[in-house]
Amino acid sequence: MNSVFTNQEYGAYVSRHNSLPIFRANAFNFFRIIPFSDDLYERTAIELHSGNLRMNKSSNRYSNIFPGKRVSYWSDSLKTAKAEFFHWHSTKNILSFWAYDDGSSSIPTIYPPCPLTIIDGRDKGINKIIKKRNENIELDKNECFLLDDLAYENPDCLAYESEQRRGGINYLFFEQGFKKLSLRQVHLRLGDKPGKNTNTIICADGSDYTPCLKGYLGMFMPKARIKYKDLPLDSKAGEDIFMKLQVEMDWEKRLHFYRK
Secondary structure, eight states: OOOOSTTBOTTOOEEEOSSSSEEEEOOBEEEEEEEOOGGGTTOBHHHHHHTTOBOOOTTSTTGGGSTTOOEEEEESSHHHHHHHHHHHOOOOEEEEEEEEEGGGSSSOSSSSOOOEEEEETTSHHHHHHHHHHHTTOOOOHHHHHHHHHHHHTOOSEEEEEOSSSTTOEEEEEEHHHHTTEEEEEEEEEETTSTTOOEEEEESEETTTTEEOGGGGGEEEEGGGEEEEOOOOTTSHHHHHHHHHHHHHHHHHHHHHHHHO
16 A cells, blocks of 8 residues: 555555554654743753643644543644644744654664554544534534544544645644654754754664664753753653663664574
């Protein structure tokens, strides 16, 4: 099957559920932009990324499709992410995240590596339901049953059309899907400050997304300088880095064994 998502690598794995508008697929790139403020200085990349997962609020688009879940919004391209961001914000001090589904990396850092399960909200039937849900219009019995069927498939995210960029796709990630994402880059642009400084923290590199876990310890300083920080293992971010390292080391051992 040819790719049905613009941000999936050509020829990557994709399969469709036999009766529901749900796809299992891998090899994606995702983008997100947030306003940058001075209180984000000296926060490591892994801490900044963790802040992208937020409590479900009724004012957030489509976030009430499944109640009681934390969510995170991403886009299929930097162009779509910018269109979404500048529709709501005027600041030019921006922090951009470039993420990928960790399971598609040649050296995963999340175990087990597996494809994403994606609800295609562009499907006419599902699109109607999520729009009614978003506008707090009561669903009929069959629509409720269909929504339940989707939830039982344990989806990672919902794909839906961008209203700010024609042809663009946005993704509403649920918590379990968000945890399957790893960072490739975090980019800072201080467009409203003197010097308009920019800099980028690299967390994975190359066409096969080889992880560079040191990047997760990178943090931005004034004038977009980068500094690296040692995180204590008893901190949440320190534990997350250590667990990624464990998976990476285990996978490298497997690759060494397979090459024999």
